[in-house]
Amino acid sequence: MPQPLKHSLYVKGTTEQQSKQDFVSGLRGFLLNDMAANMKECFESEVQPQMIRDQKKLETGEDVHDAIKSKNVFKFYSSMRYNAQEMVWRNALRAIHESKNELDSRINAIKNEQSASKLHLDPSLAIPKNVSSVDVHLAPGSYYREDGSANWVGGALYDHGLNIFSFGMMGSNLDDIGQSMAQYIRKKFPDFAPKTILDLGCTIGHNTCAWKITYPEAEVEGIDVAPACLRYGNARALDQGVDVNFKQMDASALSFENESVDVVFSSMFLHELSVKNIKRVLAEAYRVLRPGGLMLHMELPPNDSLEPYDAFYLDWDAYYNNEPFYKAFRDQDFTQLRIDAGFQKDKLIDFITPQYTYMDSETYTKAIKVDADIDENTGRLAEGIQWFGFGAWK
Amino acid sequence: MTSADQNFNLNTRGKRPAFFASSETDALMTALLETMSQLWATRAQVNLLQKALIGKGLLTAEELENIQRSDNEKADEHQAMQNFFADAFRSMGVPTQSLASRKKEIDDLQGETKNEADP
Structure with missing residues (x-):
């Protein structure tokens, strides 16, 4: 389950939003532990023996991917993982969006002379194609998302999204x-x-x-x-x-x-x-x-x-x-x-x-x-x- | 999209992958998971309300928002969620049977019964 982040930029969200975030986090835990174990079992008990019987090449991950993609367990695992990934971002974004003004105030309150000396932006630097061409990790707007004057949304999204995504596996401070x-x-x-x-x-x-x-x-x-x-x-x-x-x-x-x-x-x-x-x-x-x-x-x-x-x-x-x-x-x-x-x-x-x-x-x-x-x-x-x-x- | 969502983007750029033979099934999976999420959120809220009713009687909205669950209650919730998944996904990834296979099974059973009845 996601834990409250240890800083004042943490957006708690409503109880309903928290429950939805708990759900996605728990779903990912279920998929990456239980369902992933089922998929491996399917590979070992069905796919691999069939590949050996058919004398198919089994040397790389691609060989496994080609052979397992028709199995129901792969379809359901993949469909649920993809949807869960979207739900990570959607749930984080809703909570951030609804607290946008309050969060903006908190960020501005932290800004002072010290913060300016610790942050050096380069407006001449274009976002490289590897970052700009796709929404990396399926995150809408990716790392560089800015919503109008809220020019920090990409960061808030990454922080809160990672907290849901990692279901408590990346440390209480995500570090x-x-x-x-x-x-x-x-x-x-x-x-x-x-x-x-x-x-x-x-x-x-x-x-x-x-x-x-x-x-x-x-x-x-x-x-x-x-x-x-x-x-x-x-x-x-x-x-x-x-x-x-x-x-x-x-x-x-x-x-x-x-x-x-x-x-x-x-x-x-x-x-x-x-x-x-x-x-x-x-x-x-x-x-x-x-x-x-x-x-x-x-x-x-x-x-x-x-x-x-x-x-x-x-x-x-x-x-x-x-x-x-x-x-x-x-x-x-x-x-x-x-x-x-x-x-x-x-x-x-x-x-x-x-x-x-x-x-x-x-x-x-x-x-x-x-x-x-x-x-x-x-x-x-x-x-x-x-x-x-x-x-x-x- | 709700009115609150209109000015901000919730969607990922690009095409979605298709995992099933029909795109309808892929779409149903999204609907299923969102429904489950909403059901989970509703269930959680009902639990909160029950706790409030049992423990303190009628509460203000602010009091309700600040109700905290104990670690044991969180652990119970987590277990209940895992059980929920086990129920909802029990048909996924298990072998399925074609109609032809089912008919053959019926025929086989019929044959065995005949043999028993007609020595």
Whole structure:
């Protein structure tokens, strides 16, 4: 169930709206746990044996997709997931729209001299095609939605939508990914003391703030191309008392100097880019990193590390959730991508981490002492989820 | 679209995927889920009203909006929701039977009965 967000920009909504949000959240939990288990059972008991009998190719997620799409369980799972995704946004939008004036007042009340110095927009920067050409994640208006004077709606929509979408699986402040990644680095590499941390495609800065909390001495910058998210993220961070700079910038053309940053981070970002653009982003990360610095991306695992069924399961979003680059990214050789960007093979880093905000610090420290392998729970929003990180030291 | 919705967009750009053989079924799924959502919201509100009636008698709208559920009550609600899903989706994904198959089954049963009655 969605929990109240921990900041004053949270829109509670009416009791009816809350119940509808609970319903969608609960429905997604049911689909991604129970119904997903039924679909896998159907694959193992019916589809796979038939494919073997028919001597059909069973090597990739696409092979599984082609074979299972005629099954009722796939049709119902997919139809309900697609509709639930629409309902996430529609329910969030209604609550935001009805509280628009009040929320606008709250955002304006947070704005002050400090907020202006922490927010740098670039009106000359056009929204890139990968963001503007589709409503990513089926969200009406996508990340950059602005409703008249409410030029922050895209950010509010992302925050409230993610809260419903994640059915309590992304932390009480929606920052479990950022906290888990930053804490993993801090605990595994205690001598590493970054002075400058950059979060690419930060949206509303929920995971950017996690880095500032983990490394309070560091200067933390969050960049994104969508001003609506940055405006909202700026107010959200200030409201929570977290000192983060937000800048409108394209991750494939950073304005940072060469060798000026210690950590280049992103979460759930690369899979929203074309392969061509991903290569530019990784090259830019290499350029701006100081020697000894760390590039780290939290992502869904690559398809070559997964069984065909699990690849199919994750690829669903590429076809039905308006994430057109999702599969092509995960089809890449993640090692080669990093080497092509300039990183050395012996400096690459790949790891799995449990969810930091769902356990005490001591338990987490013990858990990450044992290296985990990618499995069906990696990156899959369901019970037992683990996050996957990959990157490189420069 | 309600009058309150007229000035803002709730819809996603682009074409919807078709999962079923007929687009009518896809549309019915949307209607079904929205109906379920509304039913759930109504059920939740009835529960709230019952709680108010039992506990405090007649309440103001403001008092009603501020009623909080305990963690145990939330857990019960969550379980009830999962049961609701199990009921509503029980026919989805299970094997179905064609008319020809059903006729054959009837014929087979008929044959077995005949054999028993007519040694």
